[in-house]
Amino acid sequence: MASERVDLDGNLIKSITICMIGAGGFIGSHLCEKLMSETPHKVLAVDVYNDKIKHLLEPSASGELPWADRIQFHRLNIKNDSRLEGLIKMADLTINLAAICTPADYNTRPLDTIYSNFIDALPVVKYCSENSKRLIHFSTCEVYGKTIGCFLPKDSPLRQDPAYYVLSEDASPCIFGPIEKQRWSYACAKQLIERLIYAEGAENGLEFTIVRPFNWIGPRMDFIPGIDGPSEGVPRVLACFSNNLLRREPLKLVDGGQSQRTFIYIKDAIEAVLLMIENPARANGQIFNVGNPNNEVTVKQLAEMMTQVYSKVSGESSLETPTIDVSSKEFYGEGYDDSDKRIPDMTIINRQLGWNPKTSLWDLLESTLTYQHRTYAEAIKKAISKPVAS
Ligand code: NAD
Numbered sequence: 001m002a003s004e005r006v007d008l009d010g011n012l013i014k015s016i017t018i019c020m021i022g023a024g025g026f027i028g029s030h031l032c033e034k035l036m037s038e039t040p041h042k043v044l045a046v047d048v049y050n051d052k053i054k055h056l057l058e059p060s061a062s063g064e065l066p067w068a069d070r071i072q073f074h075r076l077n078i079k080n081d082s083r084l085e086g087l088i089k090m091a092d093l094t095i096n097l098a099a100i101c102t103p104a105d106y107n108t109r110p111l112d113t114i115y116s117n118f119i120d121a122l123p124v125v126k127y128c129s130e131n132s133k134r135l136i137h138f139s140t141c142e143v144y145g146k147t148i149g150c151f152l153p154k155d156s157p158l159r160q161d162p163a164y165y166v167l168s169e170d171a172s173p174c175i176f177g178p179i180e181k182q183r184w185s186y187a188c189a190k191q192l193i194e195r196l197i198y199a200e201g202a203e204n205g206l207e208f209t210i211v212r213p214f215n216w217i218g219p220r221m222d223f224i225p226g227i228d229g230p231s232e233g234v235p236r237v238l239a240c241f242s243n244n245l246l247r248r249e250p251l252k253l254v255d256g257g258q259s260q261r262t263f264i265y266i267k268d269a270i271e272a273v274l275l276m277i278e279n280p281a282r283a284n285g286q287i288f289n290v291g292n293p294n295n296e297v298t299v300k301q302l303a304e305m306m307t308q309v310y311s312k313v314s315g316e317s318s319l320e321t322p323t324i325d326v327s328s329k330e331f332y333g334e335g336y337d338d339s340d341k342r343i344p345d346m347t348i349i350n351r352q353l354g355w356n357p358k359t360s361l362w363d364l365l366e367s368t369l370t371y372q373h374r375t376y377a378e379a380i381k382k383a384i385s386k387p388v389a390s
């Protein structure tokens, strides 16, 4: 498997050790899986939780895991643990995924959001810079905020011109709402850590890559409220809509579901991250959009498609009223605001890594909702049938 692998320039890929912070989350779990099954690299997996990577850490009934000596879990909170610098020093590369990154938190827990996405990431950048270690840092497409086009009159033909909406790493401005719209606390914290990393590169020679994910979705994303997360918790849209479908409730469209998003299958996106890991000469100093510009829908269209796909994979009929509108204030509380449209410019990642996404929205929803149904349908049925304590 491993010995004959070459990078994009034909050089043999050497095995490295990766300190992956936030390895127990959605993206981290898929990245660990990929690294264990397809590469010879070692992973020091850092997180406060490990439920989503348990299958990679513990031998199954059928025997020892083939990668058992290549992955180690370190349960630590990077906010306050002196072991962090030692782990970064032991590794060739650090990948930082740790963050509070669910929109329901941005306006309701703005301090935690800013601390998590800026303050807690500072030591990681500092240790990488001081110890001359390479860093791949996960930012977000949300640093672009709103499109220029959304400020044009509703009937302006310029709204159809890509110059007014396509989001480019080296050209687009970052446009956030006012401070009282605390939704932007996350985007602003992510923007400042990007600027700090960029400055460390410019002034102190830090070797870095910044990733801006555009709505990566797939199995193991977030949680289903009341099953493997808090009953009152509000995850990202894929898990919210999955939860509604599993419980046979209407899907809630925030402010009518008119915002647009491009969704990419997690497995396509992980291919891009692996290329970054294994092609440092092409990835260092770069900021990469990673998304699928071909998979654009409004949130309302997403709800309709998920309803159809779920009906197909579960064999259940659709509800008579499959969606309902809710106001953002009711759903997220005071201070919510939204990104109107997110189309990634793919020029830089194409040029540097020759990468393109492959999976259509229908196909990625089919495999993801098959997983959701298989994983949660029984548990939901049990939870619903339990008599409520009087
Ligand atoms: P996730 O919440 O599933 O994973 C984050 C992980 O970080 C969690 O397992 C969490 O326990 C861990 N973590 C948080 N704070 C920590 C701390 N102080 N110490 C140790 N571990 C900590 O989220 P994800 O979707 O996997 O996102 C990973 C990164 O990608 C985040 O930085 C996020 O902002 C960014 N991102 C993701 C998307 C997406 O589409 N999934 C979009 C934009 C940005």
Ligand code: UDP
Binding pocket: 102, 103, 142, 215, 235, 236, 237, 238, 240, 241, 252, 253, 254, 255, 257, 259, 261, 299, 338, 339
């Ligand atoms: N949304 C919705 N219903 C839900 C959850 C989310 O209409 O039950 C909307 C949300 O307002 C936003 C979009 O779906 O316009 C995507 O939300 P997500 O939480 O996935 O994160 P975002 O893309 O905004 O970062």
